[in-house]
Amino acid sequence: MTKMVMAVVPRDPARRVLEELVAAGHTATFSECRGGVLRQAQLQFFIAVKEEDLAKVLDIIRSNCRTEVQVGSSVSKDGLSLGPIPVTADLGGAVVFIWDLDHFETY
Numbered sequence: 001m002t003k004m005v006m007a008v009v010p011r012d013p014a015r016r017v018l019e020e021l022v023a024a025g026h027t028a029t030f031s032e033c034r035g036g037v038l039r040q041a042q043l044q045f046f047i048a049v050k051e052e053d054l055a056k057v058l059d060i061i062r063s064n065c066r067t068e069v070q071v072g073s074s075v076s077k078d079g080l081s082l083g084p085i086p087v088t089a090d091l092g093g094a095v096v097f098i099w100d101l102d103h104f105e106t107y
Contacts, residue, residue: 002101003054005047005061008033009094013064014043017094020060021047048104058096067093 009017014030021028029046049057 001051002104003049003051004099004101005045005049005054005057006097007045007047007061007094008035008096009043009045009061009065011041011043013094014045016064017045017061020064021045021057024056024060026053026057048101054098061094061096065094 007017011032018028018030026047026049030043033042033044034040035042045061047057
C-alpha cells in the first residue's frame with residue numbers, strides 16, 4: 001500500500017531533508033508555509049511512499065529535524081523572578097502526518 005507523508009519542516013533543515021530524500025530515491029513536492037506561535041517560515045513536504053520505505057523516509061526527516069531545547073529562568077504569575085529555575089521549551093522539529101492513499105496516479 002502507498003502512504004502519503006506530509007511533513008512540516010522548519011526552513012533551516014528543509015534543504016538537508018530534501019537532499020537526503022532525493023539521494024535515497026524519493027521525490028517530494030513542497031511548498032512554503034508559515035505557522036506556529038512565532039509564524040516562522042517552514043516547508044511542507046508531500047511524499048508518496050511505499051509502505052516498506054516509510055521507515056526510511058521518517059528516519060531522514062527525524063535525523064535532520066531534531067528539536068532544540070531552550071533553557072531560561074522562570075517568572076511567577078505576579079512578575080517576580082523565581083531565580084535560576086531551569087525552564088525548557090521545545091522549538092523547531094518537524095510535524096509529520098501519514099495517511100493511506102487509496103489511489104495514486106502520475107501523468
